[in-house]
Amino acid sequence: MRSIVKKLGIGFIFYLLLVIIFPFLLSNEYYLSVGIVIGLHAIVTVGLCLLMGLAGQISIGQAAFWGIGAYTSAVLSTKYGLPPAIGLLASAIIPGIFAFLLARAIAGLQGYYLAMATLAFGYIVQIGLTEWESVTGGANGMISIPKLQYFGDSELSMYYLIWAVVTCVLIFSLNILKSRVGRAFRAIHKSEIAATTMGIDVRQAKLGAFVLSGMFAGISGGLYAHYMGILDPQPFGLHESIKFITMVVVGGMTSIWGALVGTVLIDSINEMLILLSEYIPGLQGDVDTIVFGAILVFIIMFMPEGLVPRCRAFYEKVKAKKRKAAGSQQAERKTVA
């Protein structure tokens, strides 16, 4: 037992327990649906964290990959009657191909220019989804997308399915972080010249990061389509992309756990705002945009490294202080003796 704990880490076991018991803690359809949405968003933000936090490549068009994934699976399973499993597979591959082509085209861009290019990509995709009516149903969207029924069609089974995917994505990303590829990502983030002289192909590393984050977003999109059952282009725009970035930044860009924490936090605030708006009439409309904007500004001003790295640093500091205190106490005792 102890060896398992050691191998996985206490944090990871805590995460697993929380995920498993959450539906029993708050056994209510509403909370379950919030849990599902958080899971779907987390798959996207973990991928975005690899791209932005590790490889240092900003993307303001992540919702576009999400949308491409959602529509790929929805169209394949609804219009062509393919089983959702194949649709889901395609919803990983097709956004991956889009990410590859996009990254190839813009791999030489940095900073603002990269941000602009991904922003433009996001707009193009959303407009494409809206205008390609014969396939996507245009602004009216699609209906009766088949549900996933691998473990029955209850909301609870969907919750576990999605969090199983989140866990896989999380493990994959944590492995990447502590590997040759992850270090290459972090190296190109800091110094492209130094990375090149170490033998890292900067272009290839950027492509890898883009494709991986695009695929994660696509998988989440596919699951989203089958979970919702209906689809329209509205959620796949700039608003959602910014929300993803906010989640990653709040949690801490350099930390994969940070992406998860940020997602939970922002989605919870979002739900709270919706609940509050029922009681406070002034809170209707696009208040969430203002709140998230304010949070983003606050975090960047006072905690640019994000929540998780900040808490980790604080914890280390307290531990060091305790150790020091214990050391000096011991020393005192020795001198007294």
Next chain:
Amino acid sequence: MTNVLLDVKAISKNFGGVQAVSLVDFDVRKGEIVALIGPNGAGKSTVLNMISGVVPPTQGEIYFEERLMANVPGSQYAGLGITRTFQNLQTFDDMTVLENVMVGCHSRTQSGLLACGLKLGQARREEVDMHHRALQWLEIVGLSSVANTLAGNLPYGMLRLMEIARAMVSEPKLLLLDEPAAGLNHTETADMTNMLKRIRANGTAILLVEHDMDMVMNAADRIVVLDQGEKIAEGTPAQIQESPEVIAAYLGTEEVMQTRGESVG
């Protein structure tokens, strides 16, 4: 002829009309330390950047082990056996010292995105091997006690040593050092000089750009002197110390006349 590791043939570099380097020739043989010296703005760093593939020469050719390097992309230099350090440090501050050095192993390992994400056997083996090799080099440069410290928290002198470990961990045939003694005090410079000799003894040739004459005269087997982009002298440290052109380049012609006059008088 087979003894020549790096052969630089008449390379020039033109930065938008400014002739930074013109028609410089020299070679580096296996297992020797060659120092590239010259006054500020002589073009030393530019030469080093051309040899390490950071900037392409405007004219001329660079051969490494008789292979023309003109069309080799910068990321393949490490794999062929050329690594370098930087004058203004290029460290990965948010990684630990150990991780920094492990990045240096990149060219000696292969596992890709999928293998790393799934922790396949190859990735796992390579990770253990990289870890082991990086620790070995940290031991050699004397930084094993700070292996798990973030590089950003290290003092300057240690970062210089870390850059050397990072460049050496892939066991290159040629190590390019851009002012390794810059910002170091006397003892640190002496330690660094010893380190260079140890690296040479291990079989790695070194091309060194340096201002610190103690280090150059002490460590170098041969010296190439640049002034205003041109090579003005080449020889052993003893020959260079005697060379009137070199003294003139460093002190200006007038002063040389004066010193000559004094010694004659």
